Amino acid sequence: MAEILKCDETFDHTYFSGSSCAFGVFDGVHCGHRYLLSCAQQTACESGGASIALTFDIDPDEVFHPERLKKLMTNEERIKALSESGVDAVVVLPFTKRFSASTPEEFLLNTFNGHAPSYLHVGFDFRFGARAKGTVRELSNWAEAAGTEVCAHDLASADGAPITATRIRLLLGENDIAEANKLLGHPYYVVGTVEQGRGEGKEFGFRTANLKVPSQLQALGAGVYGAYAYVNGRRYKAAVSVGVSPVFEDRTDATCEAHLLDFEGDLYGKPIKVEFHHFLRPMIKFETLDELIATVNGNIAWVRENM
Numbered sequence: 001m002a003e004i005l006k007c008d009e010t011f012d013h014t015y016f017s018g019s020s021c022a023f024g025v026f027d028g029v030h031c032g033h034r035y036l037l038s039c040a041q042q043t044a045c046e047s048g049g050a051s052i053a054l055t056f057d058i059d060p061d062e063v064f065h066p067e068r069l070k071k072l073m074t075n076e077e078r079i080k081a082l083s084e085s086g087v088d089a090v091v092v093l094p095f096t097k098r099f100s101a102s103t104p105e106e107f108l109l110n111t112f113n114g115h116a117p118s119y120l121h122v123g124f125d126f127r128f129g130a131r132a133k134g135t136v137r138e139l140s141n142w143a144e145a146a147g148t149e150v151c152a153h154d155l156a157s158a159d160g161a162p163i164t165a166t167r168i169r170l171l172l173g174e175n176d177i178a179e180a181n182k183l184l185g186h187p188y189y190v191v192g193t194v195e196q197g198r199g200e201g202k203e204f205g206f207r208t209a210n211l212k213v214p215s216q217l218q219a220l221g222a223g224v225y226g227a228y229a230y231v232n233g234r235r236y237k238a239a240v241s242v243g244v245s246p247v248f249e250d251r252t253d254a255t256c257e258a259h260l261l262d263f264e265g266d267l268y269g270k271p272i273k274v275e276f277h278h279f280l281r282p283m284i285k286f287e288t289l290d291e292l293i294a295t296v297n298g299n300i301a302w303v304r305e306n307m
């Protein structure tokens with residue numbers, strides 16, 4: 001696992017000298033991001049410097065577009081995934097208001113502080129600095145004097161289109177978990193603490209662990225999914241409903257209800273990770289409880305047999 005270094009007052013900027021940096025937010029740490037990170041590893045290997053994932057502590061959209069944010073990961077998960085991607089270090093820039101208001105030139109000056117990397121890898125459409133005014137052109141102007149080689153890459157593609165976090169968010173919103181997982185290169189998941197539900201699931205014959213997913217992480221469209229749930233390091237098959245149950249419309253907050261197969265015990269207050277694999281069906285507004293119970297039992301049986 002790579003070192004995680006915060007680029008604050010205590011950070012030694014000489015760390016950048018001779019390095020190969022891949023620069024971006026990297027929400028999802030998807031296959032396109034992994035391609036860019038592997039390019040940084042490649043030039044680091046050739047030049048003998050360190051390979052670095054250079055990123056921000058928070059997603060800048062949390063500051064600029066909080067209302068439409070549907071992140072693929074929390075910031076902590078994103079930084080951890082970057083640290084496990086094969087690079088030598090993750091350098092985390094604090095995304096303060098002041099920092100974000102700086103011009104592209106100020107941004108580069110403050111970030112590298114006179115110790116520019118040997119290679120800087122970005123996608124050709126990469127933008128940075130105040131109002132995202134900095135492009136590969138500004139980077140290249142700065143890089144010449146700084147002695148950095150800017151490597152602006154074509155975006156890695158799948159099925160004829162670039163792999164981007166935006167594309168993956170759209171797929172998730174349309175319930176296409178299989179395609180989203182393919183582009184992510186890993187299963188989409190959410191992590192949360194189990195909260196008290198209404199306890200009705202027990203009466204219906206299937207207990208459910210209710211997870212509250214913050215709205216900014218609700219990228220997955222409403223529906224029923226085949227999933228794996230991880231509790232205390234153990235994996236369980238799970239049938240999971242995402243979204244508000246239309247039968248119980250007064251409940252507006254439950255965003256993820258997981259029935260773990262063959263699990264006995266109390267989950268309240270425990271952290272669980274739910275990894276989504278198959279879309280089974282949309283949410284249904286059932287006329288009767290019997291219909292709801294029969295359909296959910298059918299979903300549970302499918303998960304038991306097919307996962």
Ligand SMILES: Cc1cc2nc3c(=O)[nH]c(=O)nc-3n(C[C@H](O)[C@H](O)[C@H](O)COP(=O)(O)O)c2cc1C
Pocket residue numbers: 196197198199200201202206207208209210224239240241244245246247248257258259282283284285286292296299300
């Ligand atoms: C696999 C699964 C599928 C579900 N599908 C639906 C559905 O289509 N429509 C609906 O209104 N509720 C659906 N539910 C929600 C149940 O109605 C809910 O789990 C039940 O009310 C128990 O809630 P409680 O745990 O808060 O007591 C589903 C739940 C699970 C676990």
Ligand SMILES: Nc1ncnc2c1ncn2[C@@H]1O[C@H](COP(=O)(O)OP(=O)(O)OP(=O)(O)O)[C@@H](O)[C@H]1O
Pocket residue numbers: 023024025026027031032033035036121122123124125126153154155156157162163164165166167
């Ligand atoms: N498919 C890809 N192939 C190569 N590089 C990529 C790809 N997608 C993004 N990048 C680059 O990776 C870095 C991080 O990108 P960024 O976090 O903006 O990801 P993104 O997937 O394009 O997100 P969004 O869709 O939200 O804009 C940037 O330098 C970006 O240009």
